[in-house]
Amino acid sequence: MTGKLDPEGLADFLAAVGVEDPAVVQGAAYGEDAAAIDLGDRTLVVSADPISLAADRAGHLGIHVVCNDVAASGADPRWLTSTVFLPDRDPEARRTLASQLDATARDLGVSIVGGHTEYLPALDRPLLSLTAMGTTDRFLRSGGASPGDRLVLTKGAGIEATAILASDFAEECRAAGVDESTLETALGYFDDVSVLPEATVLREFATAMHDPTEGGLLTALLEMGNAADVRVAIDREAVPIRPATRACCDAMDVDPLRTFGSGALLAAVPTDRLDEAMTAVTDAGVEAAVIGEVLPVDESADEAKPDRLFLDGTSFADPPRDDLYALWEVTDAY
Known part of the structure; x- marks a missing residue:
């Protein structure tokens, strides 16, 4: 069934955290918008979000949704990475999506600094996964x-x-x-x-x-x-x-x-x-x-x-x- 995992299933999945790191102020947890990493004088806030169903404005919504999570954690979003899976080699659809990503990021004053893009014919619409980062001196959980x-x-x-x-x-x-x-x-x-x-x-x-x-x-x-x-x-x-x-x-x-x-x-x-x-x-x-x-x-x-x-x-x-x-x-x- 399409949609979020239930809280128990998500908690079970998030139990795998990799190497423990004392710099991680907030790690992955049910209900939390973002992770927080102690940089000394500032806190780096990181959030990732996918978007797959709002096909007409996927790039526009994707940027806003992931930047909102960083902002809701008390930080100013500054950098983005974008992972994009395209269903076919339609150049017009590709350019439209890229234009949405670029225009929305520019409106918010954030830089798209990397990511990954490829074709995946099994899809019937674009699938995006975006990661936003920003810094703050007061992280809000x-x-x-x-x-x-x-x-x-x-x-x-x-x-x-x-x-x-x-x-x-x-x-x-x-x-x-x-x-x-x-x-x-x-x-x-x-x-x-x-x-x-x-x-x-x-x-x-x-x-x-x-x-x-x-x-x-x-x-x-x-x-x-x-x-x-x-x-x-x-x-x-x-x-x-x-x-x-x-x-x-x-x-x-x-x-x-x-x-x-x-x-x-x-x-x-x-x-x-x-x-x-x-x-x-x-x-x-x-x-x-x-x-x-x-x-x-x-x-x-x-x-x-x-x-x-x-x-x-x-x-x-x-x-x-x-x-x-x-x-x-x-x-x-x-």
Whole structure:
């Protein structure tokens, strides 16, 4: 089944870490956006992400998704490597992908310094794996949240998914009644998937930040809760959802909280710094909302797998499968 490994399977796989190195401040772990390596006066932050399904804008999304992880860890992304597998020798498709990678990297001010590119005919669409690196003097773990912190979400849920629906599933959206104006607005959300502006602001206040990607906001919250050994509680009505997101997701039976969420940044902020943080991010021209809070674990509960997320009082222990995968699987079946 397409999608992320379950937490247990991922933990089992990540148990293979190679040689132990004291310079590794943060290694591979469930829920963590990036690794961190102590360089002495600075910390090197490294993150890797694949992209295979959003075919129309794979290069654009790939750069943003991996740079978002570095930014959510408190660093400024500076360098990239790109590993690209192409399904055929179509020169136009190759040039389009390369142009997307180059333009997006230039927009963010990062350098593509290496990688690997080859043809793999077994594929039916390009497959990318990108690694981003940057440095910081204050590394932020996804697992840094503390009980009492408030949860802040920028922009809105499902932004990346909205743009994908308007591109990869435009005809299906039209058939379901989404008008052209809404589709045009939704397609423009590809330009909103970077979280670098708000990450640069919120990293001064946050105890933890996380970038919702596959599985959306709910998966990001569960990952943050597991990484920090806390519980998180949110109200659905408090989560900002843009009108075009609502229209496209409703038409395609996709929950905005359970689908690709790049473009939103999730931050845990201490209560005594919340007002200051909200003012700062708003002054930076980024919308944000307080959607919930961080709670301590229930020490009295005898649970092998404790519930980490509470949505309107309903608890979750396991992350949901992203709602977009069902649409891709139906499309691939024809």
